[in-house]
Amino acid sequence: MAFRPDSKGMLRFWQLLVLVVILGAWHIATRSQQVAFFFGEPLMVAQRIWSWFVVERDIYVHLGVTLVETLLAFGIGTAAGLGVGLWLALSPLTSAILDPYIKAANSMPRVILAPIFAVWFGLGIWSKVALAVTLVFFIVFFNVYQGVKEVSPVVLANVRMLGANRQQLLRHVYLPSATSWVFSSLHTSVGLAFVGAVVGEYLGSARGVGYLILQAEGTFDINTVFAGIVVLTAAALVLDTLVGSVEKRLMKWQPRTGETEKL
Template structure:
């Protein structure tokens, strides 16, 4: 079979698996006890339809959450990239700061949410700050590792050809770290959403996390699952955008076959 046929077959089975899960969920939800804890797929769909079409009241909340997510994603990525490059190229600073960075990364950063709330208030910036702490370390460690993994033979050859420090950074270190950066960005997108929603959950008057919290307070499990579905779909959209940018910037990378992806 051709690669195109394999790809279509893979998509067919993926969609089939999703439909099977939804059908099994619908059948199981006929039991009232099950439906109380896990909701009903048709009711979840009705909530989503109401949010986007009938009442159209989700757009403000979704806009807040997406704004927090994108700000945290960009800020955390930029600072993680810069800090990772700096420490990767500075052995002395790396050795000095290593125990502190390890300690900061080991800390459960969700506990910082109340502190950020005190510092930045209950607006978007307290949520952005929490999400940045999640994104930053993922990007930082991948960039740091990517810089340190550069082949010494490649560096020696570049120096023999007369490359200075700036040229080494541009033509050797950054290209080497790029694939590591993009591997971290796929995880960072999800973590940016997590930070934003958790921040809204702990203290907010808007956002999808706020809607989920309100639904939990009234034991409305269908609305809770509707919020989860909406967040998941938009997280997948952002991850797809990262993949598009990755494919453009890493066009030199050999394409993996469908069987390799599986």
Template sequence: MSEISANLRTDAVIADPSASGRTAPGRPAARPQRRSRRRAMPGPIVLTALQAALFAALIIAWYALVRSKALPVFFFGDPVLVFQQIVSWFVTGEIFVHLATTLIETLLAFLLGVASGIGIGLWLGLSPLTAALFDPYIKALNAMPRVILGPIFIVWFGLGIGSKVALGVTLVFFVVFFNVFQGVREVNPVILANSRMLGANRRQLLTTVYIPSALSWVFSSLHMSVGMAFVGAVVGEYLGSARGVGYLILQAEATFDVNAVFAGIIVLTVFALVLDLAVTLVEKRLIVGKPKS
């Protein structure tokens, strides 16, 4: 009975960290519980250190396994050589033209995808008849694995930037389209009625209620849209191109240079993280009137 009550009390301590130092000083039963609390959630610095240590451990394990020939180096690469490859790309400046190409493709796919998604999303959202007419086709297009359109786009738009942008647009479009469509369909009816009572005509309802309301949904999917644009660009490059990080990987693979493949993957990952960070910054500036959840 008393044990149960002690547990209950320490549970409360776990829930309320501010009270941790002050509770039950002379209660031995509480002490191990408190330690477990610290183990459950360390401070931010400790956490970062642990994360870095985990990373180092993984790299060292990789290195050890490859060097001890437990894993064949031909298939798994060597972390030291991978690192050297990345450094040499940046030192020679060879990588920048590829990074720039991928970045431009990503941005273009993102902008065009968002623009077309908003436009068509608004149109179908405001016109139930058109929406009903297109419904099965949109469902089919969305269900289709659209990466498979890559080869067709290469035939249509060539090996340059165009085919990659087209692939990215098909991926971004649906993310934005569904959000805008939903946003228009689920505009707060009270806000809509209020605007009508305040004297808004149809055009004013569109510009002051429907579009801002739909945009708040677009913002909530910015991360995903940018991610999709990036996937489109890289996969497009990988399918056939003359520039871009995806092209680097394609080339390395063709020469069985697994270290360069890994290096390319790491560069892409970092690139994606930076892109995501940039979106977060833009988001913070754009989303001012945060809608009530």
């Protein structure tokens, strides 16, 4: 049977149906206590979230801390990646000199830097921000670098023939070329910013959703662990949606892809 999601309402229906099936399968599977011990129970997870937000209302401080860490890391990492990516893409000699060091830094498991950042910046938010920045930076950097490198030489030659200077090339050629690559990287960077913040909270913190999850793990409270995961996932989806909204506004010039083919 062919299905074509021409209607947004129909598409949302199928998406909701998938969610209902997943939750139903989870609920049925966890009726066994052995399974519930490892995977939690969806109703208990929902009750924990309800208690956090409505009854006890103690999640707001922790979620606020994690969001501040994530947003700071996301902004700093994106700005740094954009600036360094443009700089090296437009400076071939500098790029060639720094190439092995950049590859080495990117290959490093950056989570191991968390204890070092804790020593440098203390156990406050800045050690978590620093760790998350290292995760966001390289994603944005490599996408910007590749986006600038993908500029057509023919376009550059034509613009130079029209008398464009370096600043005009940057504004009207290089930046538009890199923009789509940047937004592509930002969707990935949202999740990585949360990863850096939460991992940092795991290693040393008194606040944050990562701290709540760590405390729950210590008491084998799997339902609270899953509740924390759901809250973090929802927050990441909201931030990703905001990035998508900004992308639509700034990328109006880009032609839209064709309609989805029949399945």
